[in-house]
Amino acid sequence: MPSPEIPARSRWTGHCRQQAEEGGGIVRISVIGTGYLGATHAACMAELGFEVIGVDIDPAKIERLARGELPFHEPGLAELIVKHVESGRLRFTTDYAEVGGWADVHFIGVGTPQRSGEHAADMRYVDAALTSLAESISKDALIVGKSTVPVGTADRLAGLLAQLRAANGLPGTVELAWNPEFLREGFAVKDTLTPDRIVVGVASEHAEQVLREVYAAPLAADTPWIATDFPTAELVKVAANAFLATKISFINAFSEITEAVGGDIRTLADAIGHDARIGRRFLNAGVGFGGGCLPKDIRALQARAAxxxxxxxxxxxxEMDAINLRRRERVVDLAVDVLAADAGHRRAAPVQALQGARIAILGVAFKPDSDDVRDSPALDVANRLYTLGADTAVYDPEANANAAARFPRLDYVDSVEEALRDADLAILLTEWREFRELDPARVAELMATPRLIDGRNVLDRDAWAAAGVPVVGMGQKVVHGAPA
Known part of the structure; x- marks a missing residue:
């Protein structure tokens, strides 16, 4: 027999369609949490034509967003927020009661950081958002989780939602769905507006239909649609991140071998990348991965599996985590080897080799087109070098302020030329376009001793060497401070 909830849901779907026909938008959308994920999702839903309200418990953050000011760097996002605050399709609030009586679909986009001292994810913010919504919604609605959570969370929250709704005796039918995000920092707007796939975990045809209406525009552009159960939807994001981390760690593990025997990791990666089953992407050996997602997600997956x-x-x-962390130490070792060669010996004590050396640090964000320094291998390397006695001149086009908040003792400068001037060694740690396009001849003029460690393997070593700047790459054997 049909569920007794179906008539109410049918009325809601009919109401949404009537709104669409009248040009008022299919649904009204709220986005809970206005951090990186939430602010991006809210702005992009407005761009897709919906009326959207962003919700956060931080009044100062809400005021800044209402002025179009972002607390982080993401290309194109600030402009999109300004556009739709001015268009009237996007606004921000701290009032759950206002949201509960207004929106039809509520996306939860709060953070799930790693618990202090543990590998597991901290679910306090997701639980709090769900609780606040459950106690505020006064009409038929769909709550949609987007946060990356341990498998089993959606089932647990669905039970909590039903319990809280019954306890408060609130009107309307409220259902839960899960819709994992796949944002890449630096490409978040594109990834939301034109995703490479949409995955939804749903418990009813109604929930799937509502989400199809929300994502009608990308679906019309033939974006793959995958509707599944809660556990599978929850696992998709962490499985994708674990696979990418495995691929990166794999090539970095092989780079340890090529460094020992004198092989070339870039040629090796090119060769295996021609195999269609493997592919070349994410096979760049380097200083390793970081950021706010990949490291904490694979650790949370381990904790949940346990x-x-x-x-x-x-x-x-x-082991992947260990390989990744070893790459940071490898860059420090390379710096010691290069600088120790000045004294005529290969193996100097790190403090002896680095003491007083001026090292230009090119990039501290965990990746280009981002100001995110969370678990950044680049910033970790800079701090390790400073701790061992080096005079570090740090420059990143966007991340200097965030890095300074974490490690204020480092010397942050305002331009790449200032970082390079009179340096004994330069280390490229974040592959910003500005660094990839540096003029080797100009670098040679600026540095006291022209030489560079390419921690991302993105430079043409032969062209740089021809301009008088020897480049030591990752996965390359180094003898007496120079490439083998």
């Missing part, structure tokens, strides 16, 4: 009694199933992730 809770499920499957510790051995994800044990390989621990």
């Amino acid at each position: 809770e499920l009694g499957l510790t051995s199933t994800m044990r390989f992730l621990s």
